Amino acid sequence: MSKTFFIDLTKCTACRGCQVACKQWKKLPAEKTENWGSHQNPKDLSGVTLKLVRFEEVGEGPDLQWLFFPEQCRHCVEPPCLDAMTVPGSIVHDQETGAVVYTELTAKEPDKDGFGMSCPYDIPRINEETGQVVKCDMCIDRVKVGMLPACVQTCPTGAMNFGDREEMLALADTHLEKALKRFPDAELVDADSVRVIYLVQTNPDSYYESMSADASSIHKRGPMTRKQFLAKLGSPIKRMNG
Secondary structure: OOEEEEEEOOOOOOOOHHHHHHHHHHOOOOOOOOOOOOOOOOOOOEOOEOOEEEEEEEOOHHHOEEEEEEEOOOOOOOOHHHHHOOOOOOEEEOOOOOOEEEOHHHHHOOOOHHHHHHOOOOOOEEOOOOOOEEOOOOOHHHHOOOOOOHHHHHOOOOOEEEEEHHHHHHHHHHHHHHHHHHOOOOEEEOOOOOOEEEEEOOOHHHOOOOOOOOHHHHHHHOOOOHHHHHHHHOOOOEOOOO
């Protein structure tokens, strides 16, 4: 049965354990960073940072909210980035897990920027040292032998969950029902179209402009592909009425 992440952002404390665990498991180097006015560091995803906890402050006074968003590839049910592949084998869509895996062959792609342009969430990055296009691969080497992804394994609050898709969808509905009692605007983001489902306590755009597969954000980067258009039509944000 295919797999899915469920990430309850109402439980995230921005400890960044997931961010560090990803680097440790993938043996990725640290990046030189600088103070740019935020606790978020580094500033963005990169060829050596595949998971990043984003920080955002919204509102003022008693309405102030500090929002945390561990960003990664969403492993789309119908991955639009497949349309950008021109070298066979550059992307593998594993049917057992649903993982979307970029391989070493991405280094041979003539238009590497096309991967990012096709992604509704602006996730793929180029590793300048290897020339490969990279992103989260669902820790498929761990998952295939029955282990949890490194980021999920290390989460201390229960914000990150991983398992069979139907179980995660049911868990997401349960958490949403509870969250709505505290946060009337809580919702599940793009639950029908991705394998990384976020529970947010307020408007997804408050966390980050590319949190949801919003058509306006796609158009900022380029034209919507046919798969993106179809995915957009079939993937309303799932909301449960309290």
